[in-house]
Each structure stands twice: as structure tokens, then as C-alpha cells.
Amino acid sequence: MSSHQQTPADRPNVLIAGPLPPDLVARLDAGYETVKLWQESDRSAFLARHGSRFDVLATSGVFGADAALMKQLPNLRLIASFGVGTDPIDLAEAGARGVQVTNTPGVLNPCVADAALGLLLGLARRIVVADHAVRAGEWTAGRRQLGTSLKGKVCGIVGLGGIGREIAHRVSACGMHVVYHGPRPKSDSPYPYYASLVDMARDADVLILSLPGGTATHHLVDATVLHALGPAGMLVNVARGSVVDESALVEALTQRTLGGAALDVFENEPHVPPALLSLDNVVLTPHIGSGTTETREAMSQLVLANIAAYAAGRPAVSPV
Ligand code: 8YV
Numbered sequence: 001m002s003s004h005q006q007t008p009a010d011r012p013n014v015l016i017a018g019p020l021p022p023d024l025v026a027r028l029d030a031g032y033e034t035v036k037l038w039q040e041s042d043r044s045a046f047l048a049r050h051g052s053r054f055d056v057l058a059t060s061g062v063f064g065a066d067a068a069l070m071k072q073l074p075n076l077r078l079i080a081s082f083g084v085g086t087d088p089i090d091l092a093e094a095g096a097r098g099v100q101v102t103n104t105p106g107v108l109n110p111c112v113a114d115a116a117l118g119l120l121l122g123l124a125r126r127i128v129v130a131d132h133a134v135r136a137g138e139w140t141a142g143r144r145q146l147g148t149s150l151k152g153k154v155c156g157i158v159g160l161g162g163i164g165r166e167i168a169h170r171v172s173a174c175g176m177h178v179v180y181h182g183p184r185p186k187s188d189s190p191y192p193y194y195a196s197l198v199d200m201a202r203d204a205d206v207l208i209l210s211l212p213g214g215t216a217t218h219h220l221v222d223a224t225v226l227h228a229l230g231p232a233g234m235l236v237n238v239a240r241g242s243v244v245d246e247s248a249l250v251e252a253l254t255q256r257t258l259g260g261a262a263l264d265v266f267e268n269e270p271h272v273p274p275a276l277l278s279l280d281n282v283v284l285t286p287h288i289g290s291g292t293t294e295t296r297e298a299m300s301q302l303v304l305a306n307i308a309a310y311a312a313g314r315p316a317v318s319p320v
Contacts, residue, residue: 012311015054015073018063020082024300027057032307047072056080056307061103062257062269062287064088070097078310080303083290084108084163087213087240101320102306106162107298109288113166115289116208116238119262120171122283123234124148124206131282148234148259151175156204158197158220159211159239160186167208179204182211197221201228206236213240223248232259238289241267250275253282264289 014032016025035054040046051072059065061083067090070076079094079101086103094101105154122128125147133139155176157164168178168191178191181200185193194200197220201207207229211217221235221244229235235258237244246267252258253276260281266272269287276282290299305317 003139012056012078012307014058016058017059017065017069020058020060020303021296021300023297024082024303027300027304028307031304032056032311044072047080056310058082058303058307059083059089061088064195065094066090066107067093070094070099078102078307078316080306080310082299082303085213085240086240089320091320100310100315100316102302103320104299104302104319105204105318107302108295109162109166111292111295112163112210112238112289113170115264115285115291116163116167116210116236117170117174119232119238119264119283119285120206120208120236121148123236123260123262123281123313126280128283148232152208153177154179154203155206155208156181156200156209157191157195158182158200158209158243160189160191161210161212164208164210164236165189167210170207170229171208176206197225199226201233202230204229205232206234208236209239210237211242211243213242219242219243219245221249223246223252226252226258229258231257234259235261236263237261240266241265241269246273253279256281295311 012032014028014034016028016034016036018038036185047050052074054073054077055077056078057065057079059079059081061081065079070093076099079089079099081089081103084103084105089101091101108184153176155171155178157167157178160180160182172178179194179200180191181194181197226248249261250273253261264285265287272284276284302318309317
């Protein structure tokens with residue numbers, strides 16, 4: 001058996017990296033030997049003493065799995081991640097150690113795309129600002145700033161993968177013209193492709209980010225891109241905070257060289273730059289793109305299916 005094949009285990013020992021959804025944790029507890037790493041008061045001491053016990057790590061696109069953690073788990077065979085993004089998982093280290101990595105692709109595409117559309121509408125139609133005004137008893141307090149229509153506007157999607165395509169359908173239904181940017185054109189896409197993100201930002205009214213995070217896309221959206229999007233332009237990010245130069249974004253929003261931003265993700269979550277909190281041209285949500293009961297359940301089921309496949313010596317259901 002090569003080191004890249006999984007070793008079947010009767011009853012895997014599952015280390016749970018962080019507080020995954022309680023019903024997923026309960027089902028892991030019911031099926032396997034589990035330890036909740038975040039509940040250990042001295043994590044390093046615990047791992048030094050017991051790290052060799054675990055063959056499965058259950059983690060997420062937030063908690064990840066770095067090389068240091070993998071080194072403390074010498075018998076690790078499977079990293080089952082709750083989420084599609086693998087940027088906080090050191091895939092090279094996992095590969096070198098023969099550790100299988102699985103994630104939860106596909107099942108979250110529609111809900112993340114819904115979140116992107118909701119953020120865009122919330123920003124363009126000033127729904128969040130209007131809600132605050134009504135709650136503050138300001139319905140009749142002066143003239144309200146009008147919103148921006150989406151119809152006929154150009155929506156530039158950065159990353160036309162599964163989520164990006166779902167976003168494209170939704171904004172098309174609002175009458176927007178879709179264009180896209182990514183590492184290469186997609187032969188099966190009907191939308192115009194831009195090899196240059198700056199060129200697309202210059203031509204677009206809205207940029208929606210739905211690309212993977214990680215070193216390859218770090219600060220892809222920088223001051224130049226934001227400047228090209230311009231004072232009427234809107235940025236929506238449901239991808240990763242790391243893909244945007246957040247300092248440049250704060251500067252552009254406060255100086256009004258960018259029209260507005262609707263952000264579900266941030267560079268240093270859960271930290272949100274304080275300068276954003278008082279702006280009326282932003283919408284801020286706490287990484288809720290996949291956060292519906294239905295989608296989180298589907299994600300949980302995929303995590304469980306991948307661990308069950310490993311336990312039975314079967315191929316992973318959704319390998320990375
Ligand atoms: C989170 C996500 O993983 O799928 C992803 O990559 O960012 C989200 O779905 C999820 O919220 C778990 O923390």
C-alpha cells in the first residue's frame with residue numbers, strides 16, 4: 001500500500017479543530033472517538049501527549065490545518081474540512097504526508113450566490129441604510145438618497161467557478177450584463193472574458209469576488225483595481241478577505257474614490273476595520289455566505305460521508 005492510500009480504521013479517532021456546528025459535532029461524537037481541540041486548555045501539551053492517537057482531523061475553511069498542526073498528528077490520514085475553501089489548509093504538507101484532504105464543494109454554491117445578490121441589492125438599493133433610518137424613526141426626516149438600478153449595468157465576476165456561475169444567473173435576472181475574469185477563459189461560458197482584471201474593473205459597474213483565497217490570489221484586488229472601478233463602482237466580496245488589499249479598500253471608501261462595498265469576508269476575521277463601521281456606503285456581514293440551515297446541513301453530511309468513506313476504506317466522496 002502506498003503512503004497516499006488511506007488506511008481503513010475500524011473506529012477513527014477524530015480530532016475536531018474548532019467549534020463546528022453543534023449538530024455535526026454531536027454526530028461525530030456519536031460515531032467516533034472524538035476530542036474537541038478548542039476545549040483543551042493547553043493545546044500544545046495535549047497534542048504533544050496525544051497527537052499520535054488521531055487519524056482524522058475535522059476542520060473548516062476557517063480553522064484550517066497548518067503544517068505545525070499536521071506535524072503534531074503523525075498518524076493523520078484524513079483532513080475532512082467543512083467548507084469549500086482550502087486556503088487555510090497546507091495542501092502541500094498534507095500531500096507530502098500522504099494525508100487525504102476533503103472539502104464540501106458544490107452544495108453551497110446557490111446559497112453563497114444568494115448572499116452575493118443580497119449584499120449587492122442591500123448596497124445598491126441602500127436597503128441597510130434605509131432599515132436603520134426606519135428603526136431610528138427617520139422615515140420622514142428629509143430627502144432620502146436614491147439607490148442605483150442594476151438593470152443594464154455591467155457586473156464583472158472574478159472567479160467563474162460553481163459559485164460565480166450561480167451569481168451570473170442571478171444578476172442576469174436583474175438585467176445586468178455579465179463579464180468575468182479568471183486565470184483563463186472558460187470554453188463553456190457565454191460571457192465575455194477579460195484577461196486583465198484592471199480592464200474589467202474599468203468597464204464594470206460592479207465587481208463580485210467569488211474566487212479562491214490563498215497565496216495565488218493575495219491582494220489581487222488592489223488600489224489600482226479599486227481606482228479603475230471608480231467613484232460609482234461597487235465591490236461585493238463573498239470570497240476571502242485576503243483577495244482584497246483591505247487598507248486600500250478602506251482608503252478608497254473613506255475618500256469616496258470607490259462608490260461602495262458589500263463585504264462578507266475580511267482580511268483578519270473577525271476583525272473589521274473600525275473605519276468601515278461609520279460609513280453609509282458599505283454593507284458588512286460576518287462571513288455568512290453559506291449560512292443557511294439547508295446548506296450547512298448539506299455541508300455537514302459531506303463531512304460525515306467523507307469520514308465514513310475513510311473508515312470503510314472507500315475512496316473519498318469529495319477529495320480536494
Ligand atoms: C465556511 C467558507 O467554511 O466554504 C467556505 O470556504 O468560507 C464557509 O462556508 C463555513 O462558514 C465554515 O466556517
